[in-house]
Amino acid sequence: MIQEIVINGLINGSIYALLAIGFSLIFGVARVVNIAHTALYMAASYFIYLGFDYLGMSSLLAALISILLTVALGLVCYQLFIKPIREHESAVLIATIALAMVIQEIFLLAFGGNYLGVPPLATGYFMLAGVKIANQHLLVLGAAFLALIGTWFLLMKTRIGLGIRCTAQDREVANLMGINVNREIMAALGISVGMAAVAGAIVAPLSVIDPHMWLHPLTMMLAIVVLGGLGSIKGSFISSYILGFTEAVVVFALPMGAFLKGPIALSIMILVLLIRPEGLFGVSFEEER
Amino acid sequence: MLLTVSNLTVIYDRALIINDLSMEVGMGELVGLVGPNGAGKSTVLRAITGLVGWEKEVLRGTVGGDISLKGKVVFDGERIDDKPAHEIVKKGLIHCPERRRPFREMTVLENLRAGAYLVKDKAEIQNNLDNVYKLFPILHSRAGQVSGALSGGEQQMLAIGRSLMFRPRLLCIDEPSTGLAPIMRSEVFKKIQEIRELGISVLLVEQDVSTVFKMTCRNYLLSSGKIIAEGSGTDLLQDEVIRKTYLGL
Numbered sequence: 001m002i003q004e005i006v007i008n009g010l011i012n013g014s015i016y017a018l019l020a021i022g023f024s025l026i027f028g029v030a031r032v033v034n035i036a037h038t039a040l041y042m043a044a045s046y047f048i049y050l051g052f053d054y055l056g057m058s059s060l061l062a063a064l065i066s067i068l069l070t071v072a073l074g075l076v077c078y079q080l081f082i083k084p085i086r087e088h089e090s091a092v093l094i095a096t097i098a099l100a101m102v103i104q105e106i107f108l109l110a111f112g113g114n115y116l117g118v119p120p121l122a123t124g125y126f127m128l129a130g131v132k133i134a135n136q137h138l139l140v141l142g143a144a145f146l147a148l149i150g151t152w153f154l155l156m157k158t159r160i161g162l163g164i165r166c167t168a169q170d171r172e173v174a175n176l177m178g179i180n181v182n183r184e185i186m187a188a189l190g191i192s193v194g195m196a197a198v199a200g201a202i203v204a205p206l207s208v209i210d211p212h213m214w215l216h217p218l219t220m221m222l223a224i225v226v227l228g229g230l231g232s233i234k235g236s237f238i239s240s241y242i243l244g245f246t247e248a249v250v251v252f253a254l255p256m257g258a259f260l261k262g263p264i265a266l267s268i269m270i271l272v273l274l275i276r277p278e279g280l281f282g283v284s285f286e287e288e289r
Numbered sequence: 290m291l292l293t294v295s296n297l298t299v300i301y302d303r304a305l306i307i308n309d310l311s312m313e314v315g316m317g318e319l320v321g322l323v324g325p326n327g328a329g330k331s332t333v334l335r336a337i338t339g340l341v342g343w344e345k346e347v348l349r350g351t352v353g354g355d356i357s358l359k360g361k362v363v364f365d366g367e368r369i370d371d372k373p374a375h376e377i378v379k380k381g382l383i384h385c386p387e388r389r390r391p392f393r394e395m396t397v398l399e400n401l402r403a404g405a406y407l408v409k410d411k412a413e414i415q416n417n418l419d420n421v422y423k424l425f426p427i428l429h430s431r432a433g434q435v436s437g438a439l440s441g442g443e444q445q446m447l448a449i450g451r452s453l454m455f456r457p458r459l460l461c462i463d464e465p466s467t468g469l470a471p472i473m474r475s476e477v478f479k480k481i482q483e484i485r486e487l488g489i490s491v492l493l494v495e496q497d498v499s500t501v502f503k504m505t506c507r508n509y510l511l512s513s514g515k516i517i518a519e520g521s522g523t524d525l526l527q528d529e530v531i532r533k534t535y536l537g538l
Contacts, residue, residue, distance in 0.1 A: 166395075172386070
């Protein structure tokens with residue numbers, strides 16, 4: 001049981017980290033609370049299914065194409081629905097909820113409510129210190145770590161990352177440094193949706209694909225972001241693993257635990273809001289204008 | 290003239306903030322823009338460097354988003370009032386904002402690198418960095434620290450240093466002395482003079498009139514969005530009405 005908790009905790013945590021960091025990033029940079037974030041993650045899973053099952057692509061090619069398609073979808077949606085109302089925060093919130101539902105309904109219409117699946121990229125398992133580890137799990141972990149390290153590198157070590165971080169901290173002063181704020185927002189959105197798409201792509205072979213698969217990760221992601229502190233990338237990263245492991249413990253150690261994972265995440269969220277509303281690494285946003 | 294502002298008018302939500310203002314800054318000059326609180330000094334700078342235009346675009350359709358900007362701003366022979374803020378920077382018109390506003394969660398070095406965002410050549414960035422460190426040695430010893438943890442004076446040095454990282458030709462500094470201890474103030478003013486000696490023109494917005502008048506070539510006195518007097522510090526101080534009413538001296 002312990003090894004299952006460790007493996008699943010790591011996998012859950014990594015996937016939540018991919019989702020929550022992207023969510024935090026676009027909130028920090030553009031103040032957009034993107035409820036449709038996990039709907040885009042679902043879109044990536046469906047695109048893989050589409051590429052693999054309908055078009056006969058290899059799963060790797062289907063995964064790559066689905067990530068690109070999802071990013072494109074995210075950017076188009078932003079330009080069409082979010083950008084014109086970006087300064088109206090509550091309108092943005094409502095628009096992203098609507099967008100998520102539209103995406104859900106489109107997939108429901110297109111594929112029905114059936115549970116779909118794609119085969120794993122790697123089969124078989126190997127033994128490590130007497131513990132059976134599926135190759136697919138290892139692949140998922142590797143891909144997730146790679147994506148997380150890639151994002152870290154992009155944000156901390158490149159010029160685009162510098163521009164994005166400046167924009168997140170003070171949009172107006174970023175302007176004064178010659179940073180094109182709108183372009184940085186698009187870049188940040190691309191990275192954010194890209195991370196969600198990577199999460200969707202690596203989750204697809206592990207679970208079932210259905211039009212409601214975005215709801216549970218959404219709950220978890222919101223709980224994580226509240227625990228970590230809204231807008232804090234470090235906080236999102238750490239609390240992703242906290243909640244990822246909590247979920248694994250609940251599922252594997254409690255009887256009927258699988259039904260409890262949502263309620264427990266929400267209870268953690270409520271507790272954090274009551275005791276420490278700014279979260280573990282709360283970012284206090286400076287007045288901007 | 291390096292910078293020529295003519296008939297600048299800024300209206301925020303029907304409130305006339307800047308009223309038909311015209312001013313100039315010449316090559317190599319250090320010009321003061323002084324006036325009482327709320328006179329619109331910062332808004333003048335924000336209009337020149339494109340921030341009012343940016344606000345107008347961003348806030349369109351929101352409460353308080355009804356902003357009107359009229360007039361003509363010419364920098365180095367080119368009209369810039371219709372250009373976005375991040376384009377204006379490219380010409381070397383740099384704005385060092387009020388309240389210093391460092392990127393608080395980033396280190397001193399990262400802040401300076403952000404100032405050099407437009408510089409693509411690594412050697413040039415290093416060269417600019419060395420120059421800034423020469424002017425503000427304290428920033429060198431604080432390079433790895435998070436800028437939010439610096440003292441007010443150090444943050445001001447950082448803000449000015451950051452504005453020097455990209456080939457400035459005219460540096461607009463907004464209230465550098467606010468909230469600083471007297472010894473820090475004179476240090477900051479000394480640095481501003483050193484910057485001018487490097488051949489960079491400076492437009493200085495300040496409340497601390499007595500110090501500014503000793504440094505500047507010319508001054509504009511702003512009150513309620515209008516320029517009511519122009520001249521050297523001594524000239525302005527000689528006028529009894531100006532001295533008592535607007536400068537409080």
